[in-house]
Structure formats: structure tokens, C-alpha cells
Amino acid sequence: MKMMIQFQNPIEPFNSMVRDGTAGSTIRSILEDLKPEAVYFTAREGRRGGIMIVNMDSPSEIPRYAEPLFLKFNAEVRFMPCMTPADLEQAGLDALGEKWG
Numbered sequence: 001m002k003m004m005i006q007f008q009n010p011i012e013p014f015n016s017m018v019r020d021g022t023a024g025s026t027i028r029s030i031l032e033d034l035k036p037e038a039v040y041f042t043a044r045e046g047r048r049g050g051i052m053i054v055n056m057d058s059p060s061e062i063p064r065y066a067e068p069l070f071l072k073f074n075a076e077v078r079f080m081p082c083m084t085p086a087d088l089e090q091a092g093l094d095a096l097g098e099k100w101g
Contacts, residue, residue, distance in 0.1 A: 001055070001056055001057075001081055002037075002053060002054070002055055002056075002081065002082050002083065002084065002087070003053070003054050003055070003056050003065075003079050003080065003081055003082065004051060004052070004053055004079075004080045004081075004082045005036075005051065005052040005053075005054060005065055005066075005077060005078070005079055005080075006049065006050075006051050006077070006078045006080070007049050007050055007051075007052070007069050007073075007075045007076065007077045007078075008044055008045070008047050008048075008049035008075060008076045009047055009048045009049055009069075009073040009074070009075045010047060010073075010074050010075075010076075011047065012074075013073065013074060014048055014073055017073075026072050026073075030068045030069070030072065033068065034052070034054065034064070034065055034068070036052040036053060036054045037053045037054060037055060038052070038053040039051070039052045039053075040052075049075070052065075053082070062079060065077075065079075066079075
């Protein structure tokens with residue numbers, strides 16, 4: 001299942017990591033391990049963060065994706081299932097509309 005992971009880093013420890021030169025290598029190490037399909041970095045609510053798209057076979061994989069962000073950056077992490085247009089076509093919306101509409 002495709003999952004969108006939103007993460008938001010508090011100001012610390014990230015500022016300290018930028019200052020001591022470890023932020024970039026830590027991010028690189030996490031991404032090399034997680035191998036997201038896509039990742040975008042952004043600022044939200046005045047804090048650094050981003051969005052990753054990953055494919056999970058089981059909810060038991062959630063810690064694999066969350067823990068590096070929790071442990072290295074004290075990040076807030078949110079998981080949201082998401083679909084591609086092809087996935088949505090297979091959802092049977094017409095039949096659901098007939099049944100429940």
C-alpha cells in the first residue's frame with residue numbers, strides 16, 4: 001500500500017546538526033536505508049520537514065520508517081494511505097455510489 005509520510009522536525013536538535021555538519025549526512029543515511037519512491041523537503045509551521053512516498057506491504061513496517069526520524073530528529077511523523085489514479089480506478093466508486101448513494 002502506498003503511504004504518504006509527513007514529517008516535521010523541531011528546531012532542535014536540527015539546528016545543532018546543521019551547525020556541526022551532520023544534518024546532511026544523517027538525512028542521506030536515512031534515505032539510503034528507507035529508499036522512498038519520492039521525497040520532498042519543505043517548511044511547515046515554521047519548522048523544517050518534508051513528505052515521503054513509500055510502498056508498505058504491512059502496517060508492521062511503520063516503525064522502520066518512523067523510528068529513524070523520531071530518534072535522529074525528534075520529528076513528528078504522520079502516516080496517510082494514498083492512491084494513484086490507477087488505484088482509485090480499482091476502488092469501485094461507481095458501485096459504492098449505487099449501493100450507498
